[in-house]
Amino acid sequence: MRITTAMEQQQFLYNLENINTAMQNVQEQLSTGKVLNLPQDDPVAVSKDMDLASEMSQISANLSTISSGLSWMNATQSAMQGMVTQLQQIQSNLLAAMNTSNQSSAGLQGYAETIAQLIQGVYQIADQTVGSRYLFGGQADNVAPTTYLKTSPNGTPQVIPPGAGPQSTPYNPFDDANASPPNVNEIIGNQVSIRVTVTAYDIFLTSPGGGPNLQDTLNDIQTDLQSGNTAGLKQDLTNLQANLNQVVNLNAALGARIQRMTAAQNQLTQYQTNLSNLKGGIEGADMAQVMTQFSTDQVIYEAALQMGAQILLPTLVSYLPS
Structure with a gap:
């Protein structure tokens, strides 16, 4: 199957959106100190947390x-x-x-x-x-x-x-x-x-x-x-x-x-x-791990932008945040 430029651009934007969503989740954990902020974060853990x-x-x-x-x-x-x-x-x-x-x-x-x-x-x-x-x-x-x-x-x-x-x-x-x-x-x-x-x-x-x-x-x-x-x-x-x-x-x-x-x-x-303590262990975030993950996600996000600059039109890349 022939890979077109449009397909590359579409896949890049999809991956970039996933990385951005992951960064937002980690950022929310940093601000709240919790890994369970929404039921969909971990339904089983949320159920246990509610019982506790x-x-x-x-x-x-x-x-x-x-x-x-x-x-x-x-x-x-x-x-x-x-x-x-x-x-x-x-x-x-x-x-x-x-x-x-x-x-x-x-x-x-x-x-x-x-x-x-x-x-x-x-x-x-x-x-x-x-x-x-x-x-x-x-x-x-x-x-x-x-x-x-x-x-x-x-x-x-x-x-x-x-x-x-x-x-x-x-x-x-x-x-x-x-x-x-x-x-x-x-x-x-x-x-x-x-x-x-x-x-x-x-x-x-x-x-x-x-x-x-x-x-x-x-x-x-x-x-x-x-x-x-x-x-x-x-x-x-x-x-x-x-x-x-x-x-x-x-x-x-x-x-x-x-x-x-x-x-x-x-x-x-x-x-x-x-x-x-048990409830805190279920819903509480490991702040050191979360901060490390956030730094890693930032590096990945910036690397993705640099890669995107090579496959996307310059006019599009110029509007993306660096």
Whole structure:
């Protein structure tokens, strides 16, 4: 077959266009730092890159959930530690009232007033909030845990019996009818959830070993101090110790869940870093190699122009960039 001048010119222009396109692709890699800029660059690699991006997005959502849960749990733990301190002070005052010889009714009344203030402090902690949400409300975090408490004549907060309060009311965490108050569980992974709350029901209305709950114990302490019932105070001290141990155990269990949540956070963070590195390896460009390729393409392009000057009409070559 005879090779004509027109065929040579057509083939030259075709090759020159391919070289120019290749240079543009390499130049785009230099400017973006990525080898995957369009789906057609590498469909298989782009598909893997999209899967990794989706997985990283899910991990980011889980990490955000964990961070929020840990903030809530740490605030709850601090509040519970404050509650433990208040209960220990009640215990110390109660012990002092019992051990003081020839304790007068006025002396017991003084202890009663001191302990009343400490009890009020316990309930104030029970109503502690983060923003507008109550720490110990469980899923009913828009309702103050002591909303359904009333004050008896001796100043002791007491639980309104079930059915005695307003009928059209939201969930009452102090209502004995709510045997299983709803807690908040945060999902931190595939079918993995961790409880992040401690409810007021857990603290005040759960009886350790079948004995009086903390709410009843605090009420009994106030009543026995004001009536001078020293025999009753001895039992109150025993009950308070059991209730205090329960609160301490609740706080310890919360601490264990915080450790588990923190471990999950660390694992997910490391996994996210690994995925990020893998994703970068797929879509990231080797800049040294790209710069070398760009220099090579420039040399080839200039050589092609010089060759074209010999086979194309001078009038055409003169308009091409050098």
